[in-house]
Amino acid sequence: MNPQIRKFLPTLVRPESIARYEDGKVLIGDRRDYPFEYPWYECESVEDVAQAIEKMVTQGAGPRFAAGYGFALAARDASGMKADCALEHLEKVEQRLVATRRTNPSTARLLSRLMCVARSAAREGISLEQAILKEMDAYSNESLARAEKMARFGATLINDGDGILTMCFAEDPFLLCVAIAYHLEGKRIRVYTPETRPYLQGARLTAPSIREMSVPVTLITDGMPASLMSQGKIQKFMTGSDLVTLDGHVVNKVGTYQNAVNAYHHGIPYFPFSRKFDCNRPNRASIEMEERDPREVREFRGVASSLPEIDAYYPAFDITPPHLVSGVVTERGIISPYDLARFYGAESGDER
């Protein structure tokens, strides 16, 4: 990654502040009270790591870094075992970590890559732990390089004067995209971030991260995007994605779909960013949707919003169909949602 670009990275997307591996411990940046606090959450076992991911200690790209280091921890635990037992142990660990979050496939994909590395390390008789940590370093660098490519493509979509609506936390490709447009290309833009209830990723993570990059940002509630569109304040809708299927369905935090419908209604293009394509997820039917504890809907940072006996419902993600998608920002360019299979169909399971 270009150092001039890297210096824009706000805290939450700097690899060194997402998660770390230290002598048999995994430290995860605990985002649950970000931006008010950002302590390290210490994990001494794979089970600790898995539960941390399930408890939303980290999110976005965080779970895959945490899971990768958790896998290194498992390799360290297995260091006294015979090679075949160690690999069998790691396969079980892989399953446990994959089960933490079902909708976003990138953790599964990284772990499958690390499992291959472990197998070849076992064949060569070298330390599994060291081989996995080395691969994690490579992965982290590749990930940033990909983010830079996507960010540069994304910036070409932005015009001087644009208001850009986002949703949830769109990760380094989007964050770098607006930083490049604003700081390097001199485009006067403003990012509008819906707070993204119930977990408030927009209010807690996105708005402070964009402000950290000194790009103009305005926080709104999740009920306001269409109102702003009708006032002419929004020219682009850009989000990250948890998954884009090969037939162009975008899975992202619940609320994305209705913003996409409203963008379409107002003639505003929608551009999701994605580096995640997967031959195992060819279409809508292949999406595994995560429902989370409805209690979260009745709370806000631990404060009740309604009575505990009121029913609530919390589908964590929604699906935006390809006819509402103007183009998917990938590291190969901005691709029609109807041509993803040709670009990415052959790369089964490869996130690079």
Add this chain to the structure above:
Amino acid sequence: MNPQIRKFLPTLVRPESIARYEDGKVLIGDRRDYPFEYPWYECESVEDVAQAIEKMVTQGAGPRFAAGYGFALAARDASGMKADCALEHLEKVEQRLVATRRTNPSTARLLSRLMCVARSAAREGISLEQAILKEMDAYSNESLARAEKMARFGATLINDGDGILTMCFAEDPFLLCVAIAYHLEGKRIRVYTPETRPYLQGARLTAPSIREMSVPVTLITDGMPASLMSQGKIQKFMTGSDLVTLDGHVVNKVGTYQNAVNAYHHGIPYFPFSRKFDCNRPNRASIEMEERDPREVREFRGVASSLPEIDAYYPAFDITPPHLVSGVVTERGIISPYDLARFYGAESGDER
């Protein structure tokens, strides 16, 4: 109002629990921490009442009841004055109370009615305070009778098995409508209430009120309506309104417009309830939009959601144009948004 219908009324829409007048004091049911607490907020002066309305101590129909009793308080204060001075005093009070909330015209309309009553009481030399209180009793009964009519018309729109999306707090006509459909007509329905950030009227007021009537209700966040529509869970969208202009534009809590766009996209009809038509608000250009303190967007029941230095924006209402409105539920039936002027155009300023 039919007593069988009246018994459905949940706490927040029973006139006796919205606001009361007691010997020179106005007591307002303080909804700011409802449903966790519901204390009486005591006002000893008109200025207390005005500030209580501005501080959102009450909302929906609450401000007009509070303002009406505040007006009686002013009449009591003026009891030692000469008639023309007393009326001049009341005119100033009227202006102060009208200025509390600009978008919804119903407070202004009630006060104008009470001002007429005061003038004729002054001519007849009877107690202004007593005349105003008597008019408030009549107003309260008329208001319930109107609500019943609208509720019965609304119930005809609901089918067995319907999921009904609402937004914010839709007052007695909508609440009674779902109670009639469920309890008297035996239609198996479920109401979905978005929490309605930032003030959480959906979570705090609507969901508990619907549950109090023993009608099935599910709380969701403001980002979920379209996701539920795409899952086939929603068949009707029904809300209250702060104002419907004579050319069919619906002003309601921000978030209503984007739900209406999504309903339209999914082939779901939208029916706002309105008893508020006003010849002074013929069209979109005549709407006065209230913007509230953006700090509320960064908070949730007093708990911060983001950093204080982050810009925020809080348009309190939005506008849904008539082509997204399937019919306006009024006390005269369900009227096309394109025919309101013929039905209501002549009734300038009359809320009855």
